[in-house]
Amino acid sequence: MNYIYVYLIFSKTGTWLSRALNIFSDTKYVHASISFDDSFSKMYSFGRTNPSNPFSGGFVEENLFDGVYKNNPLSECIIYKVKITDKQYDCLLKEVQLFQSEKDKYRYNFLGLFGVLVNRPLKRKDHYFCTQFVSEILIKSEIYYTQKMPELIKPSDLFLVHNKELIYEGLITNHPLTQCS
Numbered sequence: 001m002n003y004i005y006v007y008l009i010f011s012k013t014g015t016w017l018s019r020a021l022n023i024f025s026d027t028k029y030v031h032a033s034i035s036f037d038d039s040f041s042k043m044y045s046f047g048r049t050n051p052s053n054p055f056s057g058g059f060v061e062e063n064l065f066d067g068v069y070k071n072n073p074l075s076e077c078i079i080y081k082v083k084i085t086d087k088q089y090d091c092l093l094k095e096v097q098l099f100q101s102e103k104d105k106y107r108y109n110f111l112g113l114f115g116v117l118v119n120r121p122l123k124r125k126d127h128y129f130c131t132q133f134v135s136e137i138l139i140k141s142e143i144y145y146t147q148k149m150p151e152l153i154k155p156s157d158l159f160l161v162h163n164k165e166l167i168y169e170g171l172i173t174n175h176p177l178t179q180c181s
Helices: 016-024 067-071 086-101 112-117 132-139 176-180
Strands: 003-012 029-035 041-047 059-063 076-085 164-171
Touching: 003 086, 016 076, 041 067, 041 086, 041 132, 059 067, 059 086, 076 086, 086 132
Parallel strands: none
Antiparallel strands: 003 029, 003 076, 029 041, 041 059, 076 164
């Protein structure tokens, strides 16, 4: 059986939303993204669609070294590579492509964040927050198993994904790829 890797990126940017979520979080990393390659130039999540506008949220293609991360030089991250099968990879890629193909219809689930705080899922059609999105596609791809609904998943819950290996933790500006630029 062949195995390949995907990458889970958890970050703390220092934006006002990141700082507010950090107050109620059990981990310092409050944002989650997924990437199919270790250049981290294409990461997928739900967040700001315009880095300078905190209220414009939806499905986003992020770059670890640009946008919100570049605008906040003290951004920190922890990155895991996750070993998966070809079948899981294909399913995961298909899920992300579905979101990409209709990205304009998706919005950020701000209300859902409050649901997590009070442990009451707030599922809204075409609305996601970062960990809701990442966990949902990981669950559908049979990479992550949990009894929790995606609407209640926190970044620390995603630390329980199996077959993962820590590859970096620290300031994004200190990441080895940043040093090569």
